[in-house]
Amino acid sequence: MKTIEDLVTEHAAFRDLDAAQRALVAGCGRNRSFRDGEVLMREGEDANEFFAIRKGRVRLSVHLPERGETVIETLQEGEIVGLSWLFPPYKVRFDARAIGTVHTISFDGKCLRGKCDADPRLGYTLMKSFAGIMTSRLQSTRLRMLDVFGAPGGAAAD
Amino acid sequence: MAAALHAAAEHTLPQFMRVRARRQELADTWTLEIDPGGPFEFLPGQFNMLYAFGIGEVPISISGDPARPERLVHTVRAVGRTTQALAALGRGARLGVRGPYGAGWPLDAAPGADVVVLAGGIGLAPLRPALYRLLAERARFGRVSLLYGSRSPQQLLYASELRRWRSRFDIEVEVTVDTAGPEWRGNLGVVTKLLRRSSFDPANSMVLVCGPEVMMRHVATDLAGIGVPPARVFISMERNMKCAVGFCGHCQYGSAFVCRDGPVVPLERLERLLGVREL
Numbered sequence: 001m002k003t004i005e006d007l008v009t010e011h012a013a014f015r016d017l018d019a020a021q022r023a024l025v026a027g028c029g030r031n032r033s034f035r036d037g038e039v040l041m042r043e044g045e046d047a048n049e050f051f052a053i054r055k056g057r058v059r060l061s062v063h064l065p066e067r068g069e070t071v072i073e074t075l076q077e078g079e080i081v082g083l084s085w086l087f088p089p090y091k092v093r094f095d096a097r098a099i100g101t102v103h104t105i106s107f108d109g110k111c112l113r114g115k116c117d118a119d120p121r122l123g124y125t126l127m128k129s130f131a132g133i134m135t136s137r138l139q140s141t142r143l144r145m146l147d148v149f150g151a152p153g154g155a156a157a158d
Numbered sequence: 159m160a161a162a163l164h165a166a167a168e169h170t171l172p173q174f175m176r177v178r179a180r181r182q183e184l185a186d187t188w189t190l191e192i193d194p195g196g197p198f199e200f201l202p203g204q205f206n207m208l209y210a211f212g213i214g215e216v217p218i219s220i221s222g223d224p225a226r227p228e229r230l231v232h233t234v235r236a237v238g239r240t241t242q243a244l245a246a247l248g249r250g251a252r253l254g255v256r257g258p259y260g261a262g263w264p265l266d267a268a269p270g271a272d273v274v275v276l277a278g279g280i281g282l283a284p285l286r287p288a289l290y291r292l293l294a295e296r297a298r299f300g301r302v303s304l305l306y307g308s309r310s311p312q313q314l315l316y317a318s319e320l321r322r323w324r325s326r327f328d329i330e331v332e333v334t335v336d337t338a339g340p341e342w343r344g345n346l347g348v349v350t351k352l353l354r355r356s357s358f359d360p361a362n363s364m365v366l367v368c369g370p371e372v373m374m375r376h377v378a379t380d381l382a383g384i385g386v387p388p389a390r391v392f393i394s395m396e397r398n399m400k401c402a403v404g405f406c407g408h409c410q411y412g413s414a415f416v417c418r419d420g421p422v423v424p425l426e427r428l429e430r431l432l433g434v435r436e437l
């Protein structure tokens with residue numbers, strides 16, 4: 001049976017942490033699984049929790065009155081669901097739902113924020129990892145905004 | 159000199175062929191199977207100049223199986239006057255064909271290495287012949303991955319073939335789309351993200367890339383980030399063409415002529431140019 005520390009060690013998002021830091025992080029985590037369609041987080045809730053996906057796929061979406069559920073992105077194994085726990089006002093910005101069965105390590109964001117405040121070296125390493133995640137999400141979003149596969153001249157093909 | 163000009167002129171004269179079958183792939187994209195009147199040998203990645211009578215001539219990659227030279231296959235996205243006319247050609251219609259032209263995908267460049275085929279949108283068409291060859295000669299390569307990005311699930315080119323390849327055990331197929339409804343159970347996000355998820359060995363792999371230029375620029379940056387040597391990355395360039403045989407300079411890109419030196423070019427030769435405007 002793997003410990004949470006083992007699972008944290010295996011997860012790509014924490015690969016820049018040393019063993020002691022991983023142990024600290026693992027102290028705020030627990031195993032959580034979700035069934036197909038189950039909600040991991042809902043827009044507007046307090047962002048006290050985030051998830052490191054171990055297996056499965058999660059979709060991030062927003063609800064638009066005129067379009068219903070609109071998917072922003074899917075995330076999967078090795079990725080993090082939930083970045084709003086890092087910064088005030090600590091509010092969830094998107095809905096996150098399981099596509100199929102999803103296994104995660106769920107983290108108590110408040111607990112981890114406390115540890116980061118108490119241990120600036122941990123805070124810096126973790127922030128650096130999360131800044132990398134945020135940068136790559138931002139770049140992906142910008143690239144998608146360009147609609148590079150759309151019809152030349154902008155006429156949508158579908 | 160006169161002999162060279164004569165040979166070049168012969169090479170630039172179209173052969174007239176007939177459409178044997180036409181299939182709609184997507185809302186704006188059709189595949190034409192053309193009767194070449196005999197075996198039409200080509201290398202994966204090569205293109206033909208297709209001429210729609212009275213309208214124009216454009217470069218279109220060959221998208222069929224190199225092992226079946228009796229079928230000349232092109233997939234055309236109707237974006238303008240000529241491609242619209244070509245895509246509308248029905249069974250029995252005539253068109254002009256010149257080619258095959260250009261350098262193909264260098265499938266022999268890295269024997270035993272992992273091969274990643276990374277396509278965006280219509281960019282899967284020029285890569286399909288390479289996939290046919292990779293699968294036909296599967297034992298010569300390491301892991302083979304197809305990473306394909308498209309605009310939406312409705313815009314996935316060759317969807318039934320993608321499903322078929324996905325069901326095989328000797329090729330990894332990952333698909334992602336830019337937009338989809340909640341019923342889509344696959345990946346939603348940019349194609350570059352698939353690179354980080356794929357299981358190939360960056361240090362011992364060859365990556366073949368075709369898609370919109372901005373996508374290829376991002377792919378180039380991400381491949382460098384994960385440690386794939388630029389000499390092992392091959393990109394298919396698109397430039398407007400006229401002669402297609404290195405005479406007119408229409409397709410010039412830096413010091414290269416895309417028709418003659420490309421369209422498939424190693425990234426190490428392009429790196430400097432990819433970010434440069436007005437080329």
Ligand SMILES: Cc1cc2nc3c(=O)[nH]c(=O)nc-3n(C[C@H](O)[C@H](O)[C@H](O)COP(=O)(O)OP(=O)(O)OC[C@H]3O[C@@H](n4cnc5c(N)ncnc54)[C@H](O)[C@@H]3O)c2cc1C
Binds near residue numbers: 218237399
């Ligand atoms: C080596 C090579 C291989 C190609 N292979 C294929 C293929 O397999 N299938 C296919 O459908 N197309 C392919 N193309 C692109 C195709 O040649 C162009 O779409 C075509 O020349 C457009 O001509 P048109 O007269 O229909 O459109 P135009 O009237 O010339 O242009 C209409 C609109 O399309 C835009 N446009 C023109 N060319 C391109 C381009 N290359 N990429 C994006 N937008 C463009 C123009 O800016 C304009 O907005 C290839 C191009 C090259 C150089």
Ligand code: FES
Binds near residue numbers: 400402410415
């Ligand atoms: S198209 Fe004439 S030189 Fe390339």
